[in-house]
Amino acid sequence: MGTVTLGELCRECGVSKETVVRLIRQLVSEGYDIELEPGKGYRLNSYPETLSSCELMSRINTQWAGKRVYYREETESTNEDARFLAEEGMAHGSLVIAETQTAGKGRKGRSWSSPKGSSIYMSMLLRPDFPVNKASMLTLVMAVSVADALSQLYDMEVKIKWPNDILISKKKVCGILTELYNHPDHTYSVVVGVGINVNQKGFPEEIADIATSILIEKGDSCNRADIVLAVMEYFEYYYDLVAEGGDLSALVDIYDTYLINRNERVKVLDPAGEYEGLAKGINDQGELIVELADGSITRVYSGEVSVRGIYGYT
Numbered sequence: 001m002g003t004v005t006l007g008e009l010c011r012e013c014g015v016s017k018e019t020v021v022r023l024i025r026q027l028v029s030e031g032y033d034i035e036l037e038p039g040k041g042y043r044l045n046s047y048p049e050t051l052s053s054c055e056l057m058s059r060i061n062t063q064w065a066g067k068r069v070y071y072r073e074e075t076e077s078t079n080e081d082a083r084f085l086a087e088e089g090m091a092h093g094s095l096v097i098a099e100t101q102t103a104g105k106g107r108k109g110r111s112w113s114s115p116k117g118s119s120i121y122m123s124m125l126l127r128p129d130f131p132v133n134k135a136s137m138l139t140l141v142m143a144v145s146v147a148d149a150l151s152q153l154y155d156m157e158v159k160i161k162w163p164n165d166i167l168i169s170k171k172k173v174c175g176i177l178t179e180l181y182n183h184p185d186h187t188y189s190v191v192v193g194v195g196i197n198v199n200q201k202g203f204p205e206e207i208a209d210i211a212t213s214i215l216i217e218k219g220d221s222c223n224r225a226d227i228v229l230a231v232m233e234y235f236e237y238y239y240d241l242v243a244e245g246g247d248l249s250a251l252v253d254i255y256d257t258y259l260i261n262r263n264e265r266v267k268v269l270d271p272a273g274e275y276e277g278l279a280k281g282i283n284d285q286g287e288l289i290v291e292l293a294d295g296s297i298t299r300v301y302s303g304e305v306s307v308r309g310i311y312g313y314t
Contacts, residue, residue: 005041051097051120051224059229064093065124065236066228072098078123079193083181085125086189092127093236097228119213120196120224124235127189130246132180135190136302137248139164139178140286141238142192142231144251146174147258149230154218159260161314162279162288163302166196167260170314171212173197194231198224210313247284256281260314261307266290269306276310 009020024042028034033045053069060066068091075081078096085096098121124142128135146166147158150173159167166174177193197213199221214222241250248255256262259281266279268290277290277298287299288307300307308314 003037003041003043009042051099051228055225056095056097056228059225060232061229062093062232062236064091065239066093066095066232067091068094070094070096072096074098074100074102076102077193078121079177079179079191082123082125082191082193083179086127086181086191087183090125092125094125095122095228095232096125097122118197118199120194120198120228122228123191123193125189125191126239127187128243130243132182132188134246135180135188136178137242137286138190138192138239139176139302140248140255140282141242141251142176142178142194142235144255144258145231145234145238146176146194146196148234148254149227150174150214153226153230154214154222156214156217158258159314160255160258161260162282162307163286167314168212168214168217170260172210172313173212173214173217196227198222198227248282248286249284252282252284261309265310267308267310268300269308270300271305279307 006017006020010017013020024034035043035045037043051071053071056066056069070081070085070090072078072081075098078098078101081096081098082090082094085094099117101121126138128138140163143160143164143166147160150156150166150168151158156168159170161167161172164176164178165172166176174194174196179191179193180188181191182188197211199215200213201215202208203211238251242248259279261279262281264279265276267274267276275292277292280289280291280297283289283299287301290298290300292298
């Protein structure tokens with residue numbers, strides 16, 4: 001972060017020196033570390049730990065992903081907020097983010113624990129121009145985006161449990177919930193909700209064996225805004241590849257490198273009947289390829305199907 005003179009700030013913002021000084025004092029009071037270097041100007045050393053709309057939108061480096069942020073101090077569910085805003089014309093790529101949720105949603109109607117101020121609860125609205133039967137691919141696009149962001153920021157070994165759980169040390173650090181909504185004008189929108197455990201120091205006893213946070217794994221607290229911004233950049237890049245190609249072919253190899261049980265035996269919990277096989281990776285539609293004992297291949301579509309390791313969660 002370079003040094004900027006008072007004159008440069010005035011010209012850039014189109015305001016007086018007095019206004020700039022007042023704004024700098026306000027930013028310092030909000031937690032921004034701004035240093036005055038005599039004879040040189042002002043230097044921004046660090047950002048506060050905040051997820052405000054202003055903070056995120058001022059730092060975002062994308063064309064459309066996360067360019068508009070709707071911030072909530074508290075909400076029932078960011079996915080529900082995004083759905084309501086979609087009906088009011090919220091733009092493609094807009095992001096709803098909250099400090100806490102009172103009715104966070106997980107897969108299959110499960111609740112999602114949402115302690116205040118320690119994690120990321122966000123939902124992105126998408127208005128895809130590809131067929132509705134391709135929308136489920138977006139769950140995997142987000143999974144790769146989160147995995148890449150955490151790997152890049154913190155140099156940790158991150159894995160994906162198909163299709164959408166992000167794991168560190170074989171414990172869940174992130175969940176993704178994708179919901180599709182049809183509109184009266186025969187268009188549709190998709191809301192991709194993401195919950196990332198960032199700065200939690202512990203978890204309730206009933207989930208402590210399968211849940212973790214970045215703080216627990218890394219040993220230090222993390223800036224949540226840095227994570228959101230990195231996820232948005234990766235997601236925009238991968239989404240554009242999928243939109244251009246019409247499938248996940250450009251992401252298959254990347255996704256498979258993260259797949260925790262690739263080439264390992266898994267149990268497929270299908271409502272029609274459980275079975276076991278060898279997980280081989282995904283295909284260009286995002287289905288899990290499973291090799292059965294007789295050598296035949298089956299393709300597992302997420303829907304109501306779950307996949308578990310033979311001896312546990314992974």
